[in-house]
Amino acid sequence: MKTSKCMNSAIAVLFCFVFAATLNAQTSKKEQQLVDAVDTHLKDALSLLETSVNINSGTMNFEGVQEVGRLYQKELDALGFKTELTSGEAYNRAGHLVASIEGKKGPKIVMIGHLDTVFELDSPFQEFQMRNDSIVEGPGVADMKGGDVIIILAIKALKDAGLLKDMRIKIVMTGDEEKSGNPLALSKKDVIDAAQWADIALGFENGDNNPKTIVVARRGSSDWKLKVKGQPAHSSQVFSEKVGVGAIYETSRILNAFYEQLSEEKDLTFNPGFMLGGTEVSINTDQTGGNAFGKNNVVSQAVEVHGDIRAVSLEQLERAKKTMHAIVAENYPKTSAELIFDEGGYPPLDLTDGNTQLLATYNLVSQDLGFGSIEAVNPRNAGAADISFTSGYVDMAIDGMGLTGGSGDHTVEETANLNRLAEKAKVTAVLLYRLMAKQK
Missing domain, CATH: 3.30.70.360 (Alpha-Beta Plaits)
Incomplete structure (x- = not known):
């Protein structure tokens, strides 16, 4: 993939940022290997983010949603996942990207993203643009193509470290999170099926855009x-x-x-x-x-x-x-x-002991990597999201693991902080490794 000139100016600054953070890391040899692998793939991840943001994928632009799905599918195919772009015809939407790799170690984990944005073809907001060396604006850059790219970047690090083949992971990137298809029983079936299989659910929305918070409860x-x-x-x-x-x-x-x-x-x-x-x-x-x-x-x-x-x-x-x-x-x-x-709608993501424990693990990883402590988001600051459909099925769930540090979600002022991309991918990769190692 080609990287634009506006992106090139940011890459050097980003690598300085991630290298400085790594120097403070309190990690094992394998965890340091994951951190280094994220840095290795960071340039490609930034290019992937720019490419996907520049594809209009407003929920009702089915062709655009499917194009973003194919873009991410290609990445996951190369990583050894079994992938499928499902049909959304039954609920009048574009469908979802579902990917899985089923090893024999650790808990079963579902990672949740979405392909669509609120910006349809008639929106004036269509392009990825750097505001400065770290802040980027663009349709869905935070909500949530940034989160999708974090998933892929963390998975690449796990593969480089020789860990991915043993893990049990399903990835569901829905095509209708911003404007759900009807009926919800069909629209969210892939998410619910994955939740019924999984032990742990990880959501890569951008939460309240604060890099120091994680969602452990969402209001329905x-x-x-x-x-x-x-x-x-x-x-x-x-x-x-x-x-x-x-x-x-x-x-x-x-x-x-x-x-x-x-x-x-x-x-x-x-x-x-x-x-x-x-x-x-x-x-x-x-x-x-x-x-x-x-x-x-x-x-x-x-x-x-x-x-x-x-x-x-x-x-x-x-x-x-x-x-x-x-x-x-x-x-x-x-x-x-x-x-x-209405009997439909989004259910709440209930606050559970398991969610709180998972936050504690995430917080420890963040501190060990030198990124500081993480606390729970006030549920009033976290809207409904697809991870809520895992409530009652999984033992543990957290959300808000996506690209944060920006503002203006759902407006033509939507931004994200690219400095957080590598940080979030590193925490994700090490978190997945520790969850696997804990249950060997």
């Missing part, structure tokens, strides 16, 4: 609808026994009660994204808005509210749903209301 996300009905009449009759209060007053009661009873719940959020009300309401087929008709002197007959809810555990989610249903059932006179929760 699902949608809800509130449909409220009232008795239409002339406004002069509002509050009467025959007419009641109308749909809009009932809706305001419900939403206010949601706020009063649940807004102080730690790590729980529920947001009404849009609301339409009046005499008649119609919702667009894509569920992103609609139309309402009404008059100032008519008591409202219908209201519809669409929102989402995010909880840090299934227990918290079910408790919140129960409270919300109870609020909805206490109707004002001559009104009725129905609260509907």
